[in-house]
Amino acid sequence: MTTTAEHTAPGRAASAPPPDQGELQAAFDDAVAADTRIEPRDWMPDAYRATLVRQMAQHAHSEIIGMQPEANWITRAPSLRRKAILMAKVQDEAGHGLYLYSATETLGVSRDDLLDKLHAGRQRYSSIFNYPTLTWADVGAIGWLVDGAAITNQVPLCRCSYGPYARAMVRICKEESFHQRQGYELLLALSRGTPEQHAMAQDAVNRWWWPSLMMFGPADGESAHSAQSMAWKIKRHSNDELRQRFVDICVPQAEVLGLTLPDPDLRWNESRGSYDHGAIDWSEFQEVLRGNGPCNEQRLDRRRTAHENGTWVREAAAAYAAKHAADQDNAHEEARA
Amino acid sequence: MSGQSPQDAWPLWEVFVRGRRGLSHTHAGSLHAPDAQMALRNARDLYTRRAEGVSIWVVPSTAITASSPDEKDPFFEPAADKPYRHPTFYEIPEGVKHL
Numbered sequence: 001m002t003t004t005a006e007h008t009a010p011g012r013a014a015s016a017p018p019p020d021q022g023e024l025q026a027a028f029d030d031a032v033a034a035d036t037r038i039e040p041r042d043w044m045p046d047a048y049r050a051t052l053v054r055q056m057a058q059h060a061h062s063e064i065i066g067m068q069p070e071a072n073w074i075t076r077a078p079s080l081r082r083k084a085i086l087m088a089k090v091q092d093e094a095g096h097g098l099y100l101y102s103a104t105e106t107l108g109v110s111r112d113d114l115l116d117k118l119h120a121g122r123q124r125y126s127s128i129f130n131y132p133t134l135t136w137a138d139v140g141a142i143g144w145l146v147d148g149a150a151i152t153n154q155v156p157l158c159r160c161s162y163g164p165y166a167r168a169m170v171r172i173c174k175e176e177s178f179h180q181r182q183g184y185e186l187l188l189a190l191s192r193g194t195p196e197q198h199a200m201a202q203d204a205v206n207r208w209w210w211p212s213l214m215m216f217g218p219a220d221g222e223s224a225h226s227a228q229s230m231a232w233k234i235k236r237h238s239n240d241e242l243r244q245r246f247v248d249i250c251v252p253q254a255e256v257l258g259l260t261l262p263d264p265d266l267r268w269n270e271s272r273g274s275y276d277h278g279a280i281d282w283s284e285f286q287e288v289l290r291g292n293g294p295c296n297e298q299r300l301d302r303r304r305t306a307h308e309n310g311t312w313v314r315e316a317a318a319a320y321a322a323k324h325a326a327d328q329d330n331a332h333e334e335a336r337a
Numbered sequence: 338m339s340g341q342s343p344q345d346a347w348p349l350w351e352v353f354v355r356g357r358r359g360l361s362h363t364h365a366g367s368l369h370a371p372d373a374q375m376a377l378r379n380a381r382d383l384y385t386r387r388a389e390g391v392s393i394w395v396v397p398s399t400a401i402t403a404s405s406p407d408e409k410d411p412f413f414e415p416a417a418d419k420p421y422r423h424p425t426f427y428e429i430p431e432g433v434k435h436l
Binding site for chain 2: 019039041042088091092095098099102105110111112167168171175314317318320321324325
């Protein structure tokens, strides 16, 4: 028998006899163990599906909400060059959101439903986007640190066990590299500029450093989903491992920038071959997660308003499509008559 | 597309992009759009922001017929036991050229 493509998941051939649960589970486990990808119409455990929906939806929402803090500066970019770059970057974030929504839809959920859940506060987005962009230098700090942390997290996701997620991540990682470099270049220009510009760059790095480290999620011992996600090969490295990788990359980059990282305990540990860093204030992380960050309310309000304001566009496009489909039907009928 | 309310769900389209002349169109991803023209425009904005393509096809996802993963083995089985379809099946004496 045949069925339609990818997006008509969840897939089980309707006419086939119900296969044995243990057999299905074994086939799934074998595929994960052998590092072959799970594809939309393969059988998968319900919990695997639910974990992917939660993580991928949160990821998609983060891309869309993440447009706001940077878009805040488009009209005030200091040059046409910087403005064009920033617009391209914010447009990329929208694109990343769309790749991820359609990848999530292969799991049998609808984009409209995911958006409803975001708007109702029932699905999360990364709490980093609940911090404000106070100065132009924040655009640079976001590119360098926030996108840098995101890339560190996302590169291993290109090998995630779920095929559509892994493919979306390959595309996203390619594009993120420009995001990080433009941010670094922006900060470098400020750092080498006037004393005021240098101070502005330093202030932005001071404010974004710790929230960027929190993007990797709770410490390994505290992370609710980590162990299972690692077993399923959705996740390939632990939170702390990725966080360490990021710190080790950033320290020399900060030196070239001529900026410092706001951590008095940051120092090279010869025996580990890594930088030790100070303790992270997880109470701040928890507060922002609970909705008490500086911009939680503003970000969701803006998103809801944008969605509502777009209603007439969606309706008009649908009406246009319906009218033209009807016109075509009539033309066919006339041709036949 | 289960779970979508009919009034606001735009149909899903599969997008195929030809990277450059001489290559075939390959599947790039999917998107929602109210009609084929909008699907093409959205596909351009979504999948060719960095000159990744010179030609785009959009196909309603519902128009695609796919083989079922449940019968993967029997469906493709006829090809599995015919190694003689591959050139490496044949033993040719050392030194024979252009074969």
